Amino acid sequence: LKRCGFKIHALWAGPLFGMSDIDELKRSLAEKGYDIVNHDDSDDETDAMGRIPALSPPVAREKGNEAFQQGKYNKAIMFWQGGLKSILSALCSGPEAMSDTSLSELDLTLNLNIAMAYMKKADFDAADRSVDKALARRDALPPHQVTKALYRKASAQRSMRRLPECLETLKDLLTVEPGHPAAIQMQQEVDREYQRQKQAQKKNMKKMFSAMEGQDREEQEKAAEDRAEARRACGIVWTDDDVDPVAYESGKAPPxxxxxxxxxxxxxxxxxxxxxxxxxxxxxxxxxxxxxxxxxxxxxxxxxxxxxxxxxxxxxxxxxxxxxxxxxxxxLDPDNKRIPDPQIGSLSKTVGETIVGEDxxxxxxxxxxxxxxxxxxxxMPAPPGPSEIVERAAELSLDEAASVEHNSEEVPDEATPCRPASSQESSGAPxxxxxxxxxxxxxxxxxxxxxxxxxxxxxxxxxxxxxxxxxxxxxxxxxxxxxxxxxxxxxxxxxxxxxxxxxxxxxxxxxxxxxxxxxxxxxxxxxxxxxxxxxxxxxx
The missing domain is CATH 3.40.50 (Rossmann fold)
Structure with missing residues (x-):
């Protein structure tokens, strides 16, 4: 049955099935691609259990058409689904029913009617799905039925502004029936709409990128200003013989x-x-x-x-x-032996001083x-000398000063910039x-x-x-x-x-x-x- 593409509706299982069995049956059928009729779309025609009554296809079509003309689209869908339920029951009656092409055509008609009702409700996505179900048996359908289904599918796609998909569907339709006047007219209209849509999208994208470029340009200019200010603050002034760091960063100056x-x-x-x-x-x-x-x-x-x-x-x-x-x-040489610095004997540990210019x-x-x-x-920082301790004492209270003066007697007369004998003897300054x-x-x-x-x-x-x-x-x-x-x-x-x-x-x-x-x-x-x-x- 799945190969034939028919929908299966939930049937009353009777007392032989528990609720868990019914749920499992629904889940199994849904996994195979069949629709389970939902009583939410029905009204007073459903029974107390919310079940859609099985109607003969002619009756279902007539009642559905009547409800559709009255604008009762949910009710029309329910009647047509009742007809689909009856078709499914007929297909289950025996192998001979599988070869009945009239059932396939009735199934297609009811699915296309359901698609039309969904379109009236502006539920174009549901309409598109209903058409796809109708086309599931496309190879077994006459060309005029395929054309009708494809036209309805293109209409739903056009309403959803899926213009490229709509043009593909119309191209398919015109392959089945090349001279279809309505399809040709729709194709021309949709193509013009699609070209306008692409132009509008291109214009919007240009505006968006322009805005992004403007924002990027502002950020780049701000970053360049920040870098220039940082360069000024660091105090380095390059000469004309040096490489311009800004030009080098941008690749405009060689090393x-x-x-x-x-x-x-x-x-x-x-x-x-x-x-x-x-x-x-x-x-x-x-x-x-x-x-x-x-x-x-x-x-x-x-x-x-x-x-x-x-x-x-x-x-x-x-x-x-x-x-x-x-x-x-x-x-270290290649053999990891230490080679002394070549000028180890002439290194001076004294401070060398060079005067550059005047200041x-x-x-x-x-x-x-x-x-x-x-x-x-x-x-290592040198420990404070006697004069430094006296200067600090002048800033302290009298009691604190006395303590400092007492300790100053232990300070040697000569201070050296080198490390004292032990870290405890140093000033402790980092x-x-x-x-x-x-x-x-x-x-x-x-x-x-x-x-x-x-x-x-x-x-x-x-x-x-x-x-x-x-x-x-x-x-x-x-x-x-x-x-x-x-x-x-x-x-x-x-x-x-x-x-x-x-x-x-x-x-x-x-x-x-x-x-x-x-x-x-x-x-x-x-x-x-x-x-x-x-x-x-x-x-x-």
Whole structure:
């Protein structure tokens, strides 16, 4: 029966079936695509149980037509459904009924009438479904019946403004009956409506995209203004010989040729500060004093390449620049043997000072230690001297001052900037973090454990930190950002190529100062998790 496409209506099961059996029967039939007549659409013609009476198809058609003419569309649908119920009963009477084509035509007629009633109720979707049920036996129907069903389906689709589907249905109809005048007229009308609809949609989409573009343009202009203001606030003034950072970001300016290594390194340092500023990092202090640490420094890079004049020429608002170079511990050879820094014997631990112009000064401190050792020695704040204690006492109450004066007798006459004999003897003041910190070409994939204490301290102290990486064969581009994240660093500047690389003369594709990665704060992992993190990274 399913192959024939007839609807099955719920029949009274009688006392042999319980309610659960009826529900199961309805569910089974519904799964097979048959309609279960619902008494909600009926009125006084239903019995007390809400059942639709089975009517002979001619009677059902006549009563349905009469109700339809009176505008009683629900009642008309109920009568026609009663006729469908009678057709189903006839089909169940025996195999000979299955070959009765008149039953199929009656089923189609009643379904099309039901579709018309739904259309009068403006329930076009239900009308479309009713037509589809009528067309389920399309191959067994005469062409004029198929044409009638397709025309009604096209009408329902047109009413739902499903114009492309309507045109497809009309195309199908005209394949069955090419000269159908009503279908041709509808096709022409719907095609014009569809063209107008597409034009209106195109116009609306254009307006929408125009509004979106306007909004995007405003957001882009606002972002550009914010970046420009951040650049002004960071205090860097680029010269005409430098790469314009805005043009470089937009791809309108190439990087430098990278032949002057010292100038490239100094420019990369300043460009990193520029990138920190535009990404929302802290700008340089407003007191015109900047302290920059270089962790993991060496005599062949930072000590040789940092140029005071090149830096200060682009920092006109800075009066004092303090460069603290921490490291000079040598490198590991391929056999993991420590090779000392080539200038280990000539490194000076005294403060070097360079006067630039009339009112700018650069000081350089060289510390041959790891950062954690330097924090407990050269970078440890000095304890207060007698004069400082007297000045503090003047601001205290008399009782407090007496206590301070008593303690001042134990302070030695000479104070030293180096770390006292023990941390208990110091002032207890924490080390003042630098304005910014740089780690140039650290090869974190090899020195991951060695750099952990320094990176952890920088993360915990929220020091704006820039890692400067090299190009291949150094794996920095692919690995350093992952390694920093694994240590808990909050990445502020994702890896980005520098406009100031240091290129090898015979192979410009091999570069130092190839890119930078910046981080600010985060949640440093504890040391007891370091081994686990290393194993996880090795497993990737």
């Amino acid at each position: 430098c040729d990278g032949k002057d290594w010292a100038l490239s390194f100094c420019r990369t340092v300043l460009w990193s500060i520029d990138q920190l500023a535009v990404e929302g990092g802290p700008c340089m202090p407003k007191d015109a004093h900047i302290t920059a640490w270089f962790v993991g420094a060496s005599s062949t890079c930072e000590l040789r390449l940092l140029q005071a004049k090149a830096l200060m020429a682009r920092l006109p608002g800075v009066k004092t620049l303090e460069l603290v170079l921490i490291g000079f511990l040598g490198d 700018q000064k650069v000081t350089v401190r060289v510390i041959q230690r790891t950062l954690q050792d330097a924090l407990e020695n050269e970078l 080390t003042v973090p630098p304005s910014v910190c740089f780690i140039a070409h650290p090869q974190l994939h090899r020195y991951f454990t060695e750099f952990y204490p320094a990176l952890s301290w920088l993360i915990q102290r929220h020091v704006p930190t820039i890692v400067i990486g090299a190009s291949e064969p150094d794996p920095s581009w692919n690995q350093d950002e992952v390694l920093l994240k694994s240590l808990g660093a909050n990445i502020l500047i994702g890896k980005r190529e520098s406009p100031y690389p240091m290129c090898l003369p015979d192979n410009p594709q091999v570069r130092k100062c190839n890119h930078i990665i910046g981080f600010l704060g985060g949640k440093a992992i504890p040391r007891d998790r370091l081994t686990k993190v290393k194993l996880e990274l090795l497993a990737q």
